[in-house]
Amino acid sequence: MGRPRHLAITALAGLGVMLGTLVGTPTVASAANVSGTVKTGAGSLNVRKGPSTVTSRVGRLPSKSRITIVCQQVGQKVFGSVRTTNLWDRMPNGTYIADAYVVRGSAKLTRCGVSGQVSPVVTRPTTGPTADVPVSKAGWTAPIPGLPGSGFRTKDRPGHDGVDFPAKKNTPVRAAAAGEVIGVYCNVSKGTCDQDGSLKISGCGWYIEVEHAASVVTRYCHLIRKPIVVVGQRVSAGQILGYSGTSGNSSGPHLHFEVHTNAPPAMHSNAVSPVAFLKAKGVSITKEN
Numbered sequence: 001m002g003r004p005r006h007l008a009i010t011a012l013a014g015l016g017v018m019l020g021t022l023v024g025t026p027t028v029a030s031a032a033n034v035s036g037t038v039k040t041g042a043g044s045l046n047v048r049k050g051p052s053t054v055t056s057r058v059g060r061l062p063s064k065s066r067i068t069i070v071c072q073q074v075g076q077k078v079f080g081s082v083r084t085t086n087l088w089d090r091m092p093n094g095t096y097i098a099d100a101y102v103v104r105g106s107a108k109l110t111r112c113g114v115s116g117q118v119s120p121v122v123t124r125p126t127t128g129p130t131a132d133v134p135v136s137k138a139g140w141t142a143p144i145p146g147l148p149g150s151g152f153r154t155k156d157r158p159g160h161d162g163v164d165f166p167a168k169k170n171t172p173v174r175a176a177a178a179g180e181v182i183g184v185y186c187n188v189s190k191g192t193c194d195q196d197g198s199l200k201i202s203g204c205g206w207y208i209e210v211e212h213a214a215s216v217v218t219r220y221c222h223l224i225r226k227p228i229v230v231v232g233q234r235v236s237a238g239q240i241l242g243y244s245g246t247s248g249n250s251s252g253p254h255l256h257f258e259v260h261t262n263a264p265p266a267m268h269s270n271a272v273s274p275v276a277f278l279k280a281k282g283v284s285i286t287k288e289n
Contacts, residue, residue: 036089036104038065038097039082050231051075051088051096052184058095068092071112072099074182074264075231086183086265133174133238136282140177141238143220144255147285152273161271162219162258167244169224169253175210175235176218176257176278182264183209184227188248194225197250204256205247209266210235217263221256222247 038045040063047059051073061067069089073096077086080100087099090112135141148163186193187203197205204221208229211217224245229235246253259274260266275285 033092034069034104034107034109036067036069036102038063038067038101039103040101041081045097045101047091047095047097049095052231053078055096055231061097067097067102069102069104069109072109073112073232076183076185135237138281139237140278140281140283141174142278142283142285143174143176143218143257144171144244148257148275149254152271152275159268161268162221162256163274165244165255165257167253167255169243169245171244171253171255172240173220173223173242173244173255175237175239175241176259176283177210177212177216177237177281179210179212179216179218179235181208181229181231181233181235181241182211182217183207184229184231185209186226193247196246197222197248199249199251201249203248205245205250206242207248207256208241209264210241211264215262215264217260217266219256219258219260219266221258222250222254224253 038061042063044060044062045065046053046057047061048057049055052075067089068091070092071090072087073090074086075088075096077084078098078100080098082103083100085098085100088096089099089102090096133141144165144167146165146167148165150157150160150164152163153160185207186205187207188197188205189202191201193206204219206223206226207219207221208223208227209217209219220241222245223242224247225243227242229241235241244253244255257274258266259272259277260270261272262270278285
């Protein structure tokens with residue numbers, strides 16, 4: 001249904017931060033890294049396994065802690081005391097903190113991984129979770145079986161940046177192409193994502209973003225429960241990401257699917273028609289209302 005309410009993702013794939021103060025001692029940044037200072041006010045900053053608040057907490061940093069940032073990775077958008085951003089800082093021990101709470105200079109921060117590039121299309125295996133899923137020569141497939149009902153930016157819904165595929169609960173939702181998971185989110189205005197949504201609340205519920213080659217990002221909304229993939233995971237075309245449901249702003253079970261070019265970040269301004277895009281990639285979806 002609708003776009004994320006508070007998570008209009010400004011993705012720059014792969015943000016990471018490394019924290020040298022987990023043991024209470026300041027860390028001097030090397031020439032290749034960037035130093036920073038935690039600013040939270042009276043509270044402490046959570047240190048997490050991944051660039052999202054849905055990942056487990058592995059430690060805490062008091063305000064004014066000195067840290068070393070190795071690289072940055074795109075993740076969940078956070079409204080912090082320093083800035084609002086979806087960038088997360090990876091520290092030398094591989095853990096992450098939200099850059100929204102870090103004061104640092106103007107030194108350029110690099111993206112985690114190999115220049116943020118996404119691995120090339122992976123050949124579909126003959127067995128396993130992607131078996132028997134038709135993949136085009138260009139490496140793309142439909143995210144879920146069936147035809148879309150609600151279309152892309154119709155007259156009645158000009159702000160609808162994707163298409164809605166009606167689907168029974170727990171239908172597998174698959175990666176439309178090979179890429180890297182850059183976001184796993186719970187996005188609702190009230191309640192939790194682990195329950196049926198309604199039109200009285202806003203948000204995409206449980207949703208995923210995957211970055212593909214050529215700066216394409218796909219988004220999969222209203223999943224029934226927490227996705228089975230994690231941020232930073234590489235996926236192949238047709239691989240199961242999660243299962244359809246009706247969490248968030250939804251009137252019934254379906255998959256809301258978006259395609260964004262010249263991304264990340266995935267925004268209203270760079271959304272394109274998923275049906276037209278898939279057709280150009282050799283995936284046949286013949287109807288869009």
